[in-house]
Amino acid sequence: MRAVVYDRPNEFTLRDVTEPALAPGDVRLRVVASGVCGTDQHIHEGGFGVRFPATPGHEMVGEVVEAHPSVAEPRAGEFVVVDNVLTCGRCDQCQQGRVGLCRNLEAYGLTAQGSVAETIVVAASTCIPIGDLSPEIAVLAEPLACVIHGMDVLQLRPAADVLVVGAGPTGQLLTQTLVRGGASRVVVAAPTEAKLGVARRHGATETVITDRGDFAASYRRLRELAPHGFDVVIDATGASGVLNALLPMVRDGGTMMIYGMASEDVQLTVSPYEIFRRELTIKGSFAQTNCLSRAVSMLRHGVVSADGIITHRFPLEQYADALQALRDPACLKAVVVP
Ligand SMILES: [Zn+2]
Ligand SMILES: [Zn+2]
Incomplete structure (x- = not known):
């Protein structure tokens, strides 16, 4: 599958990479849409604790295409958004319920592979099914969760x-x-x-x-x-x-x-x-943890509207243009559609 990969700051290529095998608890998603935000610009510049080689993309909607036999849900064919922040559950902050301030925070699109790619492997436990919500709108779930x-x-x-x-x-x-x-x-x-x-x-x-x-x-x-x-x-x-x-x-x-x-x-x-x-x-207020399902609920019920907010769409080949769009006053939200 193809993915945008950074080996160092400020330089990326779109290249074929080997799809990782599924570990117990994992699902593979076909990425349907991936929102781009200011965080991706910081990652582009090598900031924010990014780990190389890096594939950005933390605001994702995907279709489950394969699940490890250990996974009951979500099922193949379901569309999901992903809670991209992974917490350790062991540190003092996690143990006091302040999981967003986990001392061993990991995240898809930062320290683990992100969604500016054709497919991504994520933990099934991070997936929130979007039901009848349009994937085009669901791509706002992560920023709304924040x-x-x-x-x-x-x-x-x-x-x-x-x-x-x-x-x-x-x-x-x-x-x-x-x-x-x-x-x-x-x-x-x-x-x-x-x-x-x-x-x-x-x-x-x-x-x-x-x-x-x-x-x-x-x-x-x-x-x-x-x-x-x-x-x-x-x-x-x-x-x-x-x-x-x-x-x-x-x-x-x-x-x-x-x-x-x-x-x-x-x-x-x-x-x-x-x-x-x-x-x-x-x-x-920094990022989010455990707010994705409320975000999906608000979008599904039309309490928050996506109307007029997603202004730009780019294929994977144009990731540079998607980053550039962040500086364009005419751009609100840019989305990569692999
Ligand atoms: Zn973001
Ligand atoms: Zn922790």
Whole structure:
């Protein structure tokens, strides 16, 4: 079968690789679709703990084509999404139920083969059948699962007034989940009007055009909307200029959540006096574990819509173009279809 393989950072080839044998508990999937996200760009550059040789792809939908005799479910012919994060179950974090912070975390598309390939072998226990959900929509299950984990971390108060900064796929899924999850208002701020239009179509109450390099230029408009700030401000950009300009937009007693992935060298400057005096909370949300089935449920019932979010599709041969599309303002979600 063919797969995209990196032997070192920044260089990959599409090549024939030997299909691994099935170990007990494994199934082989024919990859139907594989979403591309910012994490894949970090992997491209050799970051994020990637192990070479590496095949990226962690947002996958597949059809079960073969199961080890030890596997009862899923069965051949079933379409599934995959919980790509593998935890050890032994470390202190796993044993305290904080499995997402496992100290021996492995993941398909990072330390194990990913789905930018024609087939992939995964543990049957990581597969969630999608039933009658279209595989084209199910490819959003992994990023949506990360959003659901974010909601678990956030513990949104009913009727909270929320600002989401960033209208990429993550900002869009966050917005929809916050709207359905009890926020009284979700304001979305981002630089691209077309993306803000998608957010409004899916329930954003207000949108504000911003400049990532000069986020403070948006303060006036945001202050008009929320003179005392927002109960919750979520960064879905990972951009230093945005992150460092958000605290003034948080209402006293409110929460800032760091959801977007910033580079490791980005620093956030905060005044401890301000945190103390204004009783502010800063939360982080990283990846997800055990949230995929809730994501599939939300997509199946139309609570979260994929409409307008998947904008680009590429064959395996064009993986470079799929990565390039991440920088295209016209692109929301790019998907590789082997
Ligand atoms: Zn991703
Ligand atoms: Zn662990």
